Amino acid sequence: MPRINNLYNPASDKPFKLSRSKIDMFLDCPRCFYMDRRLGISRPSGPAFTLNVAVDALLKKEFDVYRANGTKHPLMETYGLDAVPVAHELLDQWRHNFTGVQCLHKKINMLVYGAIDDLWKNSAGEYIVVDYKATSKEGEVELTDAKWHNSYRRQMEVYQWLLRQNGLKVSNTGYFFYVNGKKDRAGFNGVLEFDAKLIPYTGSDSWVEQTIFNIYDCLNLSDLPESNLECEFCQYRAKAQAVEK
Numbered sequence: 001m002p003r004i005n006n007l008y009n010p011a012s013d014k015p016f017k018l019s020r021s022k023i024d025m026f027l028d029c030p031r032c033f034y035m036d037r038r039l040g041i042s043r044p045s046g047p048a049f050t051l052n053v054a055v056d057a058l059l060k061k062e063f064d065v066y067r068a069n070g071t072k073h074p075l076m077e078t079y080g081l082d083a084v085p086v087a088h089e090l091l092d093q094w095r096h097n098f099t100g101v102q103c104l105h106k107k108i109n110m111l112v113y114g115a116i117d118d119l120w121k122n123s124a125g126e127y128i129v130v131d132y133k134a135t136s137k138e139g140e141v142e143l144t145d146a147k148w149h150n151s152y153r154r155q156m157e158v159y160q161w162l163l164r165q166n167g168l169k170v171s172n173t174g175y176f177f178y179v180n181g182k183k184d185r186a187g188f189n190g191v192l193e194f195d196a197k198l199i200p201y202t203g204s205d206s207w208v209e210q211t212i213f214n215i216y217d218c219l220n221l222s223d224l225p226e227s228n229l230e231c232e233f234c235q236y237r238a239k240a241q242a243v244e245k
């Protein structure tokens with residue numbers, strides 16, 4: 001049975017909740033987005049990334065110590081960063097997956113939201129969006145042209161846009177705090193060691209608002225939008241249907 005979600009109902013006067021990840025789904029394929037948000041037919045989901053969630057939770061605790069003291073994390077010192085982890089009365093809410101940073105777009109009655117990992121502030125008074133990432137790969141981690149890295153970039157830009165809608169002065173430069181699990185140790189012994197790296201990303205949120213309007217238009221279509229011709233799942237579905245017929 002497909003999962004039934006909070007669907008978009010054109011006749012409803014309740015705000016429609018649109019998460020950061022669903023914005024990305026729309027950009028990936030309007031057809032899949034429409035099926036998910038309008039018709040309640042979701043893509044099959046895999047198991048949760050529980051190890052990444054654990055790393056995120058521990059990093060939040062780690063940075064909260066420096067936030068409470070108003071001092072830099074050692075990696076920020078290493079990179080000579082002009083910033084400290086900053087406190088904000090709404091930070092807990094902004095970090096929570098089900099609330100996140102929110103913006104009610106009144107014109108189209110959409111509540112756009114996304115949960116940030118961390119918030120820093122520089123000496124110019126600009127807030128800095130920080131996202132924690134965990135992986136395990138040979139060599140250095142870096143942002144590449146890989147599809148999911150473009151998704152990371154958009155993720156950062158949506159968070160920047162949301163915080164700006166909440167009245168914050170936000171730097172165009174955010175940081176990925178990337179940790180890389182080391183596989184070259186003698187054994188596990190209950191310990192997984194990580195190298196940590198700060199990757200700056202300077203982006204632009206100029207695309208976000210128009211995309212939200214495009215999403216609104218998509219949700220109000222009476223027919224399915226076109227599918228993404230490059231999508232391997234749809235190609236698989238088409239081939240499978242052809243042989244089934």
Ligand code: SF4
Pocket residue numbers: 028029030031032227228229231232233234
């Ligand atoms: S192309 Fe097909 S399977 Fe792929 S995302 Fe779109 S609707 Fe879904």
